[in-house]
Amino acid sequence: MTDTDLHDALRAGVRALCERYPGSYWRDLDERRAYPEGFVRAMTEAGYLSALIPPEYGGGGLGVTEASIILEEVNRSGGNAGACHAQMYTMGTVLRHGSEEQKRRYLAEIAKGSLRLQSFGVTEPDAGSDTLSISTSAVRDGDVYIVNGQKIWNSRAEYSDLMLLLVRTTPKAEVQRRTEGLSVFLVEIRSSLGKGLTIQPIKTMLNHFTTQVFFEDLQVPAENLVGEEGQGFRYILDGMNAERVLIAAECIGDGDWFIEKATAYAKGRQVFGRPIGQNQGVQFPIAQAYARIRAADLMRYKAAALFDAGQPCGPEANMAKLLGAEASWEAANVCLQTHGGFGFAREFDIERKFRETRLYQVAPVSTNLILAYLGQNVLGMPRSY
Ligand SMILES: Cc1cc2nc3c(=O)[nH]c(=O)nc-3n(C[C@H](O)[C@H](O)[C@H](O)COP(=O)(O)OP(=O)(O)OC[C@H]3O[C@@H](n4cnc5c(N)ncnc54)[C@H](O)[C@@H]3O)c2cc1C
Numbered sequence: 001m002t003d004t005d006l007h008d009a010l011r012a013g014v015r016a017l018c019e020r021y022p023g024s025y026w027r028d029l030d031e032r033r034a035y036p037e038g039f040v041r042a043m044t045e046a047g048y049l050s051a052l053i054p055p056e057y058g059g060g061g062l063g064v065t066e067a068s069i070i071l072e073e074v075n076r077s078g079g080n081a082g083a084c085h086a087q088m089y090t091m092g093t094v095l096r097h098g099s100e101e102q103k104r105r106y107l108a109e110i111a112k113g114s115l116r117l118q119s120f121g122v123t124e125p126d127a128g129s130d131t132l133s134i135s136t137s138a139v140r141d142g143d144v145y146i147v148n149g150q151k152i153w154n155s156r157a158e159y160s161d162l163m164l165l166l167v168r169t170t171p172k173a174e175v176q177r178r179t180e181g182l183s184v185f186l187v188e189i190r191s192s193l194g195k196g197l198t199i200q201p202i203k204t205m206l207n208h209f210t211t212q213v214f215f216e217d218l219q220v221p222a223e224n225l226v227g228e229e230g231q232g233f234r235y236i237l238d239g240m241n242a243e244r245v246l247i248a249a250e251c252i253g254d255g256d257w258f259i260e261k262a263t264a265y266a267k268g269r270q271v272f273g274r275p276i277g278q279n280q281g282v283q284f285p286i287a288q289a290y291a292r293i294r295a296a297d298l299m300r301y302k303a304a305a306l307f308d309a310g311q312p313c314g315p316e317a318n319m320a321k322l323l324g325a326e327a328s329w330e331a332a333n334v335c336l337q338t339h340g341g342f343g344f345a346r347e348f349d350i351e352r353k354f355r356e357t358r359l360y361q362v363a364p365v366s367t368n369l370i371l372a373y374l375g376q377n378v379l380g381m382p383r384s385y
Contacts, residue, residue, distance in 0.1 A: 003065075006066065007069055010069050010070060010073075011069060014048060014069075015073055015076075015077060017046055018073065018077035018078075018079055020042065021036070021038070023078050023349040025039070025079075026078065026079055026080060026349070026352065027346060027349060030206075030207045033203070033207050035083065039079065039083065039084075040083055041113070043074075044087070044113035048060075048070045050088075050110065050111035050112075050113070051066055051070060052067050052088055052089060052091070052092065052095075052242075053107055053110065053111045054107075057103060057111055058107070058111035058112060059111040063304070064242050064245050065301070065305060065308055067089070068245055068246050068248070068300065069249065071246050071249050071253065072249040072252055072253035073253060075251075075252075076253035076254075076257050077253075078353070080353075080356050082208055084156075085246060086117075086119070086120055086155070086156060087110070087117065088246065089242050089243055090117050090118060090164050091106070091107060091117050092238075093184060094106055094117075094186065094226060096238060096239075097184070097226055097231075097235045098186075098226050101223075102186070106162070106186065110162075116159065116161050117160065117161070117163075117186075118156045119160035119162065119163040119164070119189065120155070121165040121166060121187075121213060122166045123152055123154075124136060125150060125152045129365075129369050130385065131166070132178045132179065132182075132233065134166065134167070134168060134182070135149055136148065136150060136165075136166075137167055137169070138167040138169050138183060138185065138220065139169075144222060145185065145222060145225070146219060147167060147185075147215040147217075147218040148215055148216060148217060148218075149167065149215050151165075151215075152212045153210050153211075154210065154211050154212065155208055155210040155211070156209050157189065157211045158199055158209060159209060161188065161189055162186055162187065162188060162189060163186070163187040163213075164187075164226075165184065165185045165186075165187050166184055166232055166233070166236055167182065167185065168183075169181060169182070169230060169232075170230060179234065182230070182233040182236075183226075183231070183232040184225070184235050184236065185224050186224045186226060187224065192220075195219070197213065197218050198213070198214040198216070199211045199214075200213075205355050205358075206352075206355045206356050206358075240364075240365075241303070241307055241313050244303070244317035244364075245300060245303045245307060245313075245320055245321075247324070248299070248300040248303070248320035248321045248324035249300055250324075250360070251296070251324030251325050251327065251357065251360050252293055252296060252297050252324055252328070254328040254331070254332070254356070255292075255293035255296070255327050255328040255331040255357075256293060258289070258331035258334070258350075259289060259290050259331055259335070261348075261350060262286045262335040265339055265342075266282055266283065266286060276338070285334045285337070286334055286338065288334075289330045292326070292327040293327045295327070296327040299316060299319050299320040300324060302316050302320070303316035303320040314373075314377070315377075318374060319370075321360075321365070322367060322370045325360035325361045325367065326367070328357045329357060329358060329361060331357075332350075332353065332358070335350055336350055336351070336354055372385070
């Protein structure tokens with residue numbers, strides 16, 4: 001099978017699965033703020049969420065390019081991959097830095113879907129984007145680490161068995177380099193609830209199942225430390241390029257969904273005796289948004305190809321996420337405007353997708369932080385932080 005055949009087959013397969021979960025399914029969940037359990041189960045059983053897990057652990061052994069196509073198609077269909085995208089890539093930290101014992105114990109179960117690792121605990125209320133200032137701590141006590149602190153915006157924690165948690169194991173004042181002294185743990189959520197772990201949902205403008213998580217003397221077995229103590233920040237950064245590319249693909253899926261809706265409506269809606277799309281004031285913004293999506297898509301494929309070839313791809317992955325998030329937002333805005341009043345009616349799904357795609361400019365990393373990375377790390381301008 002050539003790459004093109006594989007990609008076409010993946011697209012067709014995901015599209016067919018998504019047809020079973022139409023706009024009405026997502027709209028209903030959105031109204032009830034409920035988790036798309038049936039959709040996530042179907043994606044798991046079809047093997048899509050284990051695409052990045054190597055075959056020796058029961059996964060698909062595919063690359064980020066293919067994984068990105070899967071998530072893109074979910075959003076392109078009108079759904080929202082945010083419900084389960086982290087099940088695909090959070091395991092990358094265990095795969096790249098975990099012990100053989102951890103890989104054998106967890107990856108096969110994650111590939112089967114009998115374990116969900118889709119909760120990622122990095123952000124804290126006081127530190128925000130300044131990840132190196134997190135203060136949730138883990139202190140070694142014999143065979144366990146004692147964890148204390150708080151995370152915020154920990155998405156899907158209620159629908160996950162495992163949490164990948166970044167904590168401080170050496171106080172900031174005692175490390176030589178700011179990037180040292182942080183460690184990554186796998187926390188078993190179910191057995192920790194009520195024993196030092198509390199999860200509180202946060203209501204947001206979109207259906208994203210995000211939470212705040214409190215740790216009070218939670219005991220985490222020392223064997224759940226991933227990699228070396230103190231090196232966790234590096235491990236988390238390692239996984240971020242894949243995440244950026246996958247999120248860019250979701251944005252592109254959203255963007256194309258908005259363009260298709262806007263175009264169809266512009267062709268069909270008659271006002272002043274002609275289709276609104278005949279007016280260049282309506283037509284050009286759609287064409288402009290379309291061009292921006294295609295440009296972002298090129299950067300997404302470039303970043304994915306570099307990642308899959310094992311080449312450095314930080315600038316490309318960040319630019320793909322930046323351009324993708326901007327393009328999907330522009331397309332959302334244009335689609336809403338093209339629909340006039342009907343854009344606000346829930347039954348068209350536009351207002352839901354509009355709210356959903358807006359998130360990508362803030363999470364998983366905000367646009368300004370990407371610009372700072374490009375300005376400082378790529379272009380060598382003075383650091384602002
Ligand atoms: C729905 C949702 C789901 C999320 N899911 C997760 C998750 O699963 N796990 C997780 O760990 N986190 C998650 N996050 C957190 C997300 O990654 C952060 O919200 C994001 O990184 C921004 O951090 P902050 O909200 O603390 O904003 P802040 O850091 O407080 O920043 C606020 C604003 O100021 C800007 N800013 C800050 N510093 C600078 C600077 N030096 N220069 C220029 N601009 C600056 C930012 O760009 C931002 O626009 C989620 C967030 C949301 C809203």
